[in-house]
Amino acid sequence: MKKPDVKIVLLGDMNVGKTSLLHRYTERKFKDTVSTVGGAFFLKQWGPYNISIWDTAGREQFHGLGSMYCRGAAAVILTYDVTNWQSLAELEERFLSLTDTANHDCIFAVVGNKADLTDPKAHLPEGPDVTSDDRTECEEERTEPEVEVLSACPTPPASPASLSGVMLNKQVAPEEAASFYGRILRYKGLDEKSSLPAEKMCFETSAKTGYNVDALFETLFDLVLPSILRKRNENQESPTVDLEECRGGSNKRTRTSCC
Template sequence: MPEASKMKKPDVKLVLLGDMNVGKTSLLHRYTERKFKDTISTVGGAFFLKQWGPYNISIWDTAGREQFHGLGSMYCRGAAAVILTYDVTNWQSLCELEERFLSLTDTANHDCIYAIVGNKVDLTDPKAQLCQDSDVASEDRTECEEERTEPQVPPACPTPPASPASLSGVTVQKQVTPEDAAALYVRILRYKGLEEKNSLPAEKMCFETSAKTGYNVDNLFEALFDLVLPSILRKRNENQESPTVDLEECRGGGNKKAKSGCC
């Protein structure tokens, strides 16, 4: 088989987890295809192989439906990073991350990185509405992906707002704040038995994105790619220290030795 036609082997795996309709598939399409797509619910799971410099990163998109819930732990097995995704206009979608999806990450790597991502921020934040798809010049996209204020971690999750604002306007009420996401991140660290002071800070691991306009999507994936680089290098070093054995060469060498010693 020609070398070019061989399937590239992933160096590391990222997994998207979250309830249905939070926009996991749309985020992946936005990053990989540079455009927004109206998608149907994912069945089971799907993955995309991304070239990041000399490395190959597989990004797994998983189904949020209850009937596919059991597959999540299988897709998370050996993951170097997990993107826990919620809808900023839906408080319940944040709760589901902790109640249904966090336990699925038990099969991920012991040093797995966790990102908390609030999608659909274009519905609540005029700044996120300004970013448009890949036709916009890169410098314009950089301007609209300004850094947001670092959230302060509250001691516990506040009570969710009553209901979304009027849907007749351009924007709807945000039900999940950056502070809520940061508090969840801290609880994830505790669930994993990790000390907050020795872990990546919440302000670096909580993102707000819009798959529709492209707001902050590149920042999300590229920040995670940089963070999993040590895991890639460690894995490659382990493979070099434990090389595979060529059985054909061993058989040939063994036969030659046996033949020369029989006389």
């Protein structure tokens, strides 16, 4: 197995679709998954570089493992469900502190998954690799009554989206995700003016249709490239030392002949 150059970690509550996002990007298809136990990772070959993408468990009993998986991460994808306001609140209450072990220059993306349930433009699959089955599933979803996609989670505080009446099913507005991104920067002690803007680092995706999934991962890969190059330069400046070579011939005990 090739050694990864950098690590990207997905964090978020259970059932927000972290594993589905990863499968959509790596396998180019959507499939039903079970809750992740502990963690798992995929190795992505991106040009001449190797990037490990870690999928972590959202269940409370695996919460303590999160900081271990985040250790040395170059980027963290904080994932929530756009139909569940509490899943966004959980990112700040439970998961943000786990990123303390990430790199000091770690990049953060805030991702609202399941956009196909709230946004008409996310219904149609994107990209040439989307299968006909994916398109059929999306067509069936559009014919179902709207009540079928309503979230069963408790009603959250009123948001700009819900008050406008544009998307009644949507419980997290883009402005709320952007506000959370700003709080991430303040938590990390970063200057908002010199950091990446929220409009570039906040995404809404659909693992089911593939909407915005490629854009999410490819954007992060481009942004972590400086970390990859810096790490490779550091490895070249401090190469591994061969102890056998350092000992030299003078330290080897000469073999005497038997008398």
